[in-house]
Amino acid sequence: MKLTICGSMDFARKMLEAKDALERMGHVIEIPCDTHVIASGNHNHKDPEANFRHCVENDVVMDHFRLIADSDGILVLNYPKNGIHGYVGGSSLMEIGLAYYLGKKIFMLFPPPSLEQQKYTDEIKLMNPVVLDGDLSGIR
Numbered sequence: 001m002k003l004t005i006c007g008s009m010d011f012a013r014k015m016l017e018a019k020d021a022l023e024r025m026g027h028v029i030e031i032p033c034d035t036h037v038i039a040s041g042n043h044n045h046k047d048p049e050a051n052f053r054h055c056v057e058n059d060v061v062m063d064h065f066r067l068i069a070d071s072d073g074i075l076v077l078n079y080p081k082n083g084i085h086g087y088v089g090g091s092s093l094m095e096i097g098l099a100y101y102l103g104k105k106i107f108m109l110f111p112p113p114s115l116e117q118q119k120y121t122d123e124i125k126l127m128n129p130v131v132l133d134g135d136l137s138g139i140r
Contacts, residue, residue, distance in 0.1 A: 001139065002028040003107070004067040006095040007077035008087065012039035014077055018109075021136055022075075030067040033060055061091070068098055073105030075139065076129070078112070086113040093120060100127040107132055107139055 003022065005015050012035050019029040034054065037043045045051045055061065068074055074095060081087035086108075088096070099106050106129040115121045132138040 001073065001105075002030070002071045003139070004030040004064070004071040004074050004095075005032070005077060006064070006068075006074050006092050007079070008081055008089050008092065009034070009038050009045045010081060011077050011079055012036075014079065015039070018075065018077060018136065022139070025137070025139075027139065030071060033058060033063045061094075064091075064095065065098055068095060068104065069102060071104060073107060074099045075107045075109065075136075077109050079110070084113045084117045086110045086117075088112060088118060088120075088124060093124070096124060096127055096129070106130065109134060109136075 005018055007015065009032065015031050015035050016039055019031055022029050034043065038045050043054060045054070076088065076092055076096060078086045078088050078092070096106055106127055108129040108131050110133065111131050112118070112121045112124045112129070130138070
């Protein structure tokens with residue numbers, strides 16, 4: 001299966017690990033265009049101004065949307081972040097919505113956060129993601 005990995009860029013290293021694991025299982029995996037540079041520490045994505053310029057210059061949103069459109073589905077790496085288990089940020093929410101609209105499979109590594117932690121959890125659940133409970137072998 002051809003999948004595009006989505007998630008907070010705080011998880012860039014984990015994206016590379018998931019990519020390697022899934023490719024060993026026979027999947028074709030796409031990752032955000034700036035994953036390697038962020039994972040290597042050569043871009044500080046936590047500096048809002050620098051990150052915004054980087055995103056505009058590299059058209060990262062459109063690039064990632066194209067990857068999703070050309071894939072069979074997405075895998076959302078929703079590790080804990082900011083004290084939220086199953087964290088899904090704004091960009092990942094948009095990517096889930098796009099995948100749903102395009103009829104792609106939606107896999108989430110962990111269950112979505114509680115409604116108390118993220119107000120758009122119901123919207124995520126409405127898109128019927130397959131929750132893997134941390135086990136990548138559940139992708140079929």
